[in-house]
Amino acid sequence: MEAASPRRADAVRDAVGRARELLGTPLVLIVLLAVIVYGAPALSPALRPTVTTMLVNLVVVIGLFVFIGNSGVLSFGHISFMAIGAYTYALVTIPESSKSIFLPNLPGFLAHADVPNVPAALLAGAVAATFGFVIAIPLMRLSGIAASIATFSVLVIVQVVLSNWNSLTNGKTPIIGVPNTTTQWSAFAWAAVFLVIAYGFKESALGLRLRASREDDIAARGLGVSIYWERLSAMVVSAFFVGVAGALLAGFLGSFNPDAFYVDLTIVTLAMLVVGGMHTLTGAWVGAIAISALTEVLRRFTEGVSLGSLDVTAPSGTTQVGLGLVMLLALIFRPEGLVGGREIRPPRPRFPFGRPREGHAPAVVAPTKSTGDN
């Protein structure tokens, strides 16, 4: 009895430590996010669509982080996963009656499909992940800029195919009648789940191997990291996230065409990741929120605000110039991102089981050290 009790206490402490290690960061991010999602529309109901857009962008950026942040390979192709997710979601949720009018040539199983929202979003993610898997098989042999350009080629190919496959996508003509199912809270729920998974992925053995290959691929190979499989897995997970983001956007906009998913969105979301700090989930979060918020503030200025008795109105285009300027300044002054390479952590709780005994290193210490500065 005397010996067993402290041992059990140690085991509990280790488990608590490990849970804190794995859940602390995402929980803080989720709570802060909830404050924004609840607070912004409470301040002004007009902010509700802005918050939803921000959450969709956040889901994309979390997806980008899983692949780009961990592997260090810049992908320009992820928005094609979003397009695939959006079209998948649209085709299985638009009511059969409207599909029969403007998409008369759909194959039977799609023409009759009527899937509820959540399974449809999961399906969108799954189709995107499958596509991600298929393209990753050849592409993940590449690294560096060759991989970036190959993923960019995928973006162009998907764009061209979606714009021309009239029977399935209605070509360049917008697809219409997607049920408006995405609300701020449904988008928030997805973002919350993905924050937890993304952090778990980063902290997993696989994520650690991937980050090792990002820091030094030759050394990582020397330690037995295959790199290929790690990147492939990250690609599939991130494609799933981004595919779901496409479904969310489709359910938010109700109507869209392939041009919505091209170079502009690719670069805006990449900018969010890089400005926030691409090596941490916290950075991805901060980048997505900061740039979305800034866009909204600048947009309001452009529309005109009253400061006391003074009406300030900026000429059109000012939003974008301001955004570009702030991004540039952020990059010049913080080239590693706004978040300086550290994950946000909850304040350390008072430990209920006393201090760890001397000579007994809890299992959580090693991962803490290895993740401290990246």
Next chain:
Amino acid sequence: MVNFLQNLIDAISLGSLYALIALGIALLFGIMQLVNFAHGELIMVGGYTFLLLEHQSWPVIVIGTIGSVVLLALLMERVAFRPVRNASPPTLFITSFAISYLIQNIMIIAIGATARAAQLPLTLSEPVSIGGLAVSRLDLVTIAGTLLILLLFALFLRKTRFGLQMRAAAEDFEMARLLGVRANRVIAGAFAISGVLAAVVALVVVEKTSILTPSMGQTYVLIGFVATVVGGLGSLPAAALGGFVVGFATVGLQAWLPLSLRSYRDAFVFGLVIVILLFRPQGLIVVRSEQAQRV
């Protein structure tokens, strides 16, 4: 046969244009690992300078365009790229994107987003008949101009002190600095040269399409990236070759794809890009040094 020759000339002309763009991008990539998205804005500003000067005489147009674009390139380097010079390639890329976004939107505030048409003297687009072939003079001027520029550029890199320093910097920037090459001068020089190349591209593009929009640069810069990587990073002739490959692929597919598939042309071009990269990840021309391994 006539058809084939016609296509061949189109392909060489388009390839020359792409080669010039790829060279401007490859030059900066070689020295500072920068994938310069703002190269497109150099082309765009060049185009608008051309528009501004369109009623002047030819030398004024050419010198004015080159001058303004080179100034802009140097300004970009000094204000934005110098502070982030040692940052990681993604940061450099997003910085260049921010610059591009900024310039594009300043342009929109200044002159609006609508397209402008340039009214150019028609002499260059009039076709010349060569053995039954109707060749536009612009194509001939483009091809000859590109060859001349490639030649001058090669001579500059091989025969001048500055060219030597630039090649050394592209090979190993740190080592070059240790041996006394001035980083600021070499990089500013590289930006100036990429400005000259962008200005020439702007002149050709405006002559060819005579339509200008603030976002016109994007298409060209993206093709330039692809061409650079396909040709092979780290060597300038390889980048030029990449430009020709992409130009030939585009014109060839346009000519030979069955009509029903023609709207998918770009999908085939980029599919080909992926295939080339899978078989030659370092590009068509592999550079000898281990520097290439790093990128």
